[in-house]
Amino acid sequence: xxxxxxxxxxxxxxxxxxxxxxxxxxxxxxxxxxxxxxxxxxxxxxxxxxxxxxxxxxxxxxxxxxxxxxxxxxxxxxxxxxxxxxxxxxxxxxxxxxxxxxxxxxxxxxxxxxxxxxxxxxxxxxxxxxxxxxxxxxxxxxxxxxxxxxxxxxxxxxxxxxxxxxxxxxxxxxxxxxxxxxxxxxxxxxxxxxxxxxxxxxxxxxxxxxxxxxxxxxxxxxxxxxxxxxxxxxxxxxxx
Amino acid sequence: xxxxxxxxxxxxxxxxxxxxxxxxxxxxxxxxxxxxxxxxxxxxxxxxxxxxxxxxxxxxxxxxxxxxxxxxxxxxxxxxxxxxxxxxxxxxxxxxxxxxxxxxxxxxxxxxxxxxxxxxxxxxxxxxxxxxxxxxxxxxxxxxxxxxxxxxxxxxxxxxxxxxxxxxxxxxxxxxxxxxxxxxxxxxxxxxxxxxxxxxxxxxxxxxxxxxxxxxxxxxxxxxxxxxxxxxxxxxxxxx
DNA sequence: ATTTCCACTTGACCTAGATCAAAGGAGCCG
DNA sequence: CGGCTCCTTTGATCTAGGTCAAGTGGAAAT
Numbered sequence: 001x002x003x004x005x006x007x008x009x010x011x012x013x014x015x016x017x018x019x020x021x022x023x024x025x026x027x028x029x030x031x032x033x034x035x036x037x038x039x040x041x042x043x044x045x046x047x048x049x050x051x052x053x054x055x056x057x058x059x060x061x062x063x064x065x066x067x068x069x070x071x072x073x074x075x076x077x078x079x080x081x082x083x084x085x086x087x088x089x090x091x092x093x094x095x096x097x098x099x100x101x102x103x104x105x106x107x108x109x110x111x112x113x114x115x116x117x118x119x120x121x122x123x124x125x126x127x128x129x130x131x132x133x134x135x136x137x138x139x140x141x142x143x144x145x146x147x148x149x150x151x152x153x154x155x156x157x158x159x160x161x162x163x164x165x166x167x168x169x170x171x172x173x174x175x176x177x178x179x180x181x182x183x184x185x186x187x188x189x190x191x192x193x194x195x196x197x198x199x200x201x202x203x204x205x206x207x208x209x210x211x212x213x214x215x216x217x218x219x220x221x222x223x224x225x226x227x228x229x230x231x232x233x234x235x236x237x238x239x240x
Numbered sequence: 241x242x243x244x245x246x247x248x249x250x251x252x253x254x255x256x257x258x259x260x261x262x263x264x265x266x267x268x269x270x271x272x273x274x275x276x277x278x279x280x281x282x283x284x285x286x287x288x289x290x291x292x293x294x295x296x297x298x299x300x301x302x303x304x305x306x307x308x309x310x311x312x313x314x315x316x317x318x319x320x321x322x323x324x325x326x327x328x329x330x331x332x333x334x335x336x337x338x339x340x341x342x343x344x345x346x347x348x349x350x351x352x353x354x355x356x357x358x359x360x361x362x363x364x365x366x367x368x369x370x371x372x373x374x375x376x377x378x379x380x381x382x383x384x385x386x387x388x389x390x391x392x393x394x395x396x397x398x399x400x401x402x403x404x405x406x407x408x409x410x411x412x413x414x415x416x417x418x419x420x421x422x423x424x425x426x427x428x429x430x431x432x433x434x435x436x437x438x439x440x441x442x443x444x445x446x447x448x449x450x451x452x453x454x455x456x457x458x459x460x461x462x463x464x465x466x467x468x469x470x471x472x473x474x475x476x477x478x479x480x
Numbered sequence: 481a482t483t484t485c486c487a488c489t490t491g492a493c494c495t496a497g498a499t500c501a502a503a504g505g506a507g508c509c510g
Numbered sequence: 511c512g513g514c515t516c517c518t519t520t521g522a523t524c525t526a527g528g529t530c531a532a533g534t535g536g537a538a539a540t
Contacts (some may be wrong), residue, residue: 065380067380067381067383067384069384069388069477071478073388074388075383075384075387075388077380077383077384078380088373089369090366090369090370091370091373094377096377096380119362119366122359122362122365125362125365125366125369126330126359126365128369129329129330129365129368129369129372130330130331132369132372132373132376133328133331133372135376136372136375136376136379137334137336139376139379139380139383140305140307140317140318140336140379141307142383143307143315143317143379143382143383143386144307144309144315144317146383146386146387146437147315147386147436147437148309148313148314148315148437150526150527151526151527188487188488189487189488189489190487190488196387197386197387197388198527198528199527199528199529200487200488200489201488201489201490201527201528201529201530202526202527202528203488204488204489204490205489205490205527207489208489208490220536221487221488221536237309237311238311390496390497391496391497428517428518429517429518429519430517430518438497438498439497439498439499440517440518441497441498441499441500441518441519441520442496442497442498443518444518444519444520445497445519445520447519448519448520460506461505461506461517461518481540482539482540483538483539483540484537484538484539484540485536485537485538485539486535486536486537486538487534487535487536487537488533488534488535488536489532489533489534489535490531490532490533490534491530491531491532491533492529492530492531492532493528493529493530493531494527494528494529494530495525495526495527495528495529496525496526496527496528497524497525497526497527498523498524498525498526499522499523499524499525500521500522500523500524501520501521501522501523502519502520502521502522503518503519503520503521504517504518504519504520505516505517505518505519506515506516506517506518507514507515507516507517508513508514508515508516509512509513509514509515510511510512510513510514
């Protein structure tokens with residue numbers, strides 16, 4: 001992976017994986033159609049109606065992908081962290097709703113120009129293909145969590161996942177997780193329930209339990225600290 | 241979608257979506273590196289060790305994608321039916337195990353030549369990208385089933401899915417589901433449990449229930465007939 | 481400061497589905 | 511044909527987690 005200087009605080013696309021694979025000239029073209037955009041927590045970015053007008057890479061914050069049934073029940077089918085992408089070139093997102101779980105910064109690529117670039121530069125498309133396969137892997141990983149783990153293991157898996165992803169930043173190599181380090185929870189209890197397929201009371205109880213066992217420590221409602229990472233991991237695997 | 245004559249019963253790749261998007265000349269090149277292969281039910285096609293030597297499209301039968309944990313618990317994270325693909329060019333499948341759920345025919349594309357073709361013909365890569373996004377959508381759809389549905393709704397969803405996919409055949413446009421039509425169950429009860437995140441006894445009871453309500457009719461252990469498709473669909477949505 | 485509101489927590493139940501255990505049934509072999 | 515094995519069904523419990531209801535606490539409004 002090449003070293004990149006963040007040449008532009010307007011879009012920061014040079015720091016993304018999409019860009020880092022590219023030769024300088026093509027990176028420039030990508031840069032020309034990129035712009036940065038901020039959304040406040042809770043803002044719906046795309047709601048399944050019309051085609052979204054752009055493709056985006058998450059710079060900071062967390063985006064949630066939600067699938068809703070008419071009766072109101074919803075399942076969060078994905079969380080996109082810093083450096084993940086959102087959108088589907090040459091197609092639409094289906095019935096997916098995209099929402100800012102926290103305040104977020106996106107690096108947006110206007111749809112048409114981005115599709116043109118993809119067509120002209122196969123290497124770009126290659127990178128996108130690989131990332132899409134990675135997403136698919138992650139989705140399948142999560143299917144295991146939903147289908148086979150106990151409530152406690154689900155909660156532990158979730159916390160582990162958030163810790164690991166929160167400390168990774170666009171343009172930086174993955175940061176080793178520093179224990180004791182505080183991190184933000186991107187989801188409310190209700191949302192966490194929708195992500196894990198659990199009732200909110202269950203989430204609450206499991207977190208309480210992890211606290212009394214000295215594995216985690218909460219800092220207000222939306223942040224916590226992991227005191228015993230190995231033990232958290234053990235729980236995430238259903239051993240206890 | 242263009243009309244294609246199955247020019248080759250040796251590989252049948254001309255019938256696949258991968259090929260149907262291509263101009264004649266490139267379709268020929270694809271055809272040259274394709275070969276057909278048969279696997280008996282239960283055969284492990286790829287077990288997560290070394291890189292698979294090829295990419296494949298399912299011609300007939302059902303392939304299951306399994307994620308296993310060291311303690312033996314496993315989750316079936318995907319079923320690939322006729323016309324679906326299996327594999328990941330330019331990368332590996334991760335910890336996924338691929339197994340023939342029924343007797344299957346695959347149209348295989350040797351890895352290296354296929355990757356070369358992909359590099360030379362961006363249109364091919366485009367098609368693959370779209371199919372990968374489709375897979376991702378399907379995986380997320382399934383996450384909803386796993387996370388939010390009751391046992392009965394899971395079983396109904398599963399049956400519905402199998403019916404719909406079973407009647408679609410490589411090279412043919414989707415066949416409208418004909419009620420009363422018999423279809424094969426690609427999975428044993430145990431496997432169904434691993435797919436739905438349920439105990440096998442629960443599967444058995446739910447199927448029994450659907451039978452006594454006159455919604456389905458079993459034909460031996462590995463086949464059945466849907467008598468009341470609308471009501472099956474209603475169950476799949478948790479209404480009943 | 482005090483009220484209000486809302487998200488979270490905690491407690492007391494209760495059901496869906498897991499688990500355990502005991503029959504069926506179907507294919508296979510002698 | 512009978513006996514064996516393996517898978518499935520059915521029955522009887524048990525329990526994790528859902529549901530319902532009553533607090534609690536922190537932030538914004540008054």
